[in-house]
Amino acid sequence: MSEILTQNIKKAAEVIAVSSPVIALTGAGISVESGIPDFRGKNGLWSKYDPARYATIEAFLSDPAEVWNMLREMDALVLKARPNPAHTALGILEDKGYLQHIITQNIDNLHQAGGASNVIEYHGNCSTLSCLSCNRRYSMEEKRHEYLPACECGKILKPDIVFFGEGIPEEVLDLSFDIARKARVLLIIGTSAQVSPANTIPVVASKNNATIIEINKENTWLTEQLTDIFLMGSACDIVSGLVDEIVKAGG
Numbered sequence: 739m740s741e742i743l744t745q746n747i748k749k750a751a752e753v754i755a756v757s758s759p760v761i762a763l764t765g766a767g768i769s770v771e772s773g774i775p776d777f778r779g780k781n782g783l784w785s786k787y788d789p790a791r792y793a794t795i796e797a798f799l800s801d802p803a804e805v806w807n808m809l810r811e812m813d814a815l816v817l818k819a820r821p822n823p824a825h826t827a828l829g830i831l832e833d834k835g836y837l838q839h840i841i842t843q844n845i846d847n848l849h850q851a852g853g854a855s856n857v858i859e860y861h862g863n864c865s866t867l868s869c870l871s872c873n874r875r876y877s878m879e880e881k882r883h884e885y886l887p888a889c890e891c892g893k894i895l896k897p898d899i900v901f902f903g904e905g906i907p908e909e910v911l912d913l914s915f916d917i918a919r920k921a922r923v924l925l926i927i928g929t930s931a932q933v934s935p936a937n938t939i940p941v942v943a944s945k946n947n948a949t950i951i952e953i954n955k956e957n958t959w960l961t962e963q964l965t966d967i968f969l970m971g972s973a974c975d976i977v978s979g980l981v982d983e984i985v986k987a988g989g
Contacts, residue, residue: 739979743969747976750951750967751983757922757949759838762828763939767928767954768973769844772819783812795903799870802894806886809897813878816845816864821852824927824973827981829853836984839917843929843936845899858914860906860936862899869893906935918942923949926965928973930958940964953977 754760766776775782784793791797792808821829829852831837840849841858847865849857867876869889876895881887887895900906914936918924924943931937944950944964952958952965953976961968969976 739971739975743971746967746969747979748983748987750969751980751987753949753951753967754836754923754925754980754984755987759917759921760831760836760923760925761839761841761917761921761943762837762925762927763929763931763936764828764840764842764844764849764927765929765931766844768824768977769819769822769846769848770928771822771824771972771974772846772848774815774819774844774846783808786811789902793902795901798896798901802896803886806894813864813882816847817882819846819848821848822974824977825849825852825854827977828927830981831984832856834985834988836988837925841914841917841936841939843933845897858910858917860900860910860914862897864897864899866898867895868898870896911935914939915942918948919946921946921948923951926950926952926954926960927977928954930954931960953980 770776777783787808792805798805825848828837828840828849832854839856839858840854841860842849843860845861845864847863865878867878867881867887869891871893872889872891874889881895889895918939919942921943924940926940931940940950940960950965951967952960953969953973955972
């Protein structure tokens with residue numbers, strides 16, 4: 739780790755230690771080191787499954803059996819994934835009172851498995867299923883043995899995730915923007931913030947004078963336009979080091 743990066747981690751830790759509320763916005767990059775490839779990346783699901791055919795709500799409604807070919811592979815990836823040091827570090831920050839909310843674009847439940855409880859799931863969670871006909875809900879665990887998970891009413895179940903063509907739930911949008919407006923610090927971890935409307939959360943926080951701390955492996959549009967402190971590197975290394983420094987700075 740370079741001297742400049744070490745100093746920037748200390749600087750970020752000092753800001754977080756004396757600020758409240760602090761929130762985090764996380765994306766696919768935080769879960770890559772848990773074995774879940776970025777869906778849009780070279781080895782991601784979209785390299786094998788055309789999202790227009792497998793990931794839109796229209797596709798699911800017209801041919802849910804076909805879409806479940808992709809969903810089974812997604813479930814297999816998530817099932818074997820475990821929270822990595824970045825997930826557990828954020829859980830520690832929350833437990834110690836330094837982190838108030840996590841807004842995640844991920845659907846893998848790894849923040850909760852890593853010890854966090856105040857998690858806003860922007861795109862839903864693949865650990866539960868719902869019937870679009872009668873609204874019954876099931877856990878994925880109880881339905882995983884079924885090749886095509888079905889409701890008691892006979893309809894094929896849909897994971898509780900936001901497909902392309904579906905809107906983000908209104909209550910999720912309202913809560914996310916409310917806490918973004920109130921945040922004194924926004925941690926951005928493992929996301930290039932390209933997908934709307936989640937990409938407006940940093941803008942809202944910045945306009946309300948939050949300090950923007952970005953943790954990514956490479957520069958993004960945020961780096962030049964909004965970020966106050968940029969920490970380049972893997973989420974596991976940077977977030978773990980950041981938590982150690984925050985605990986030191988906070989006493």
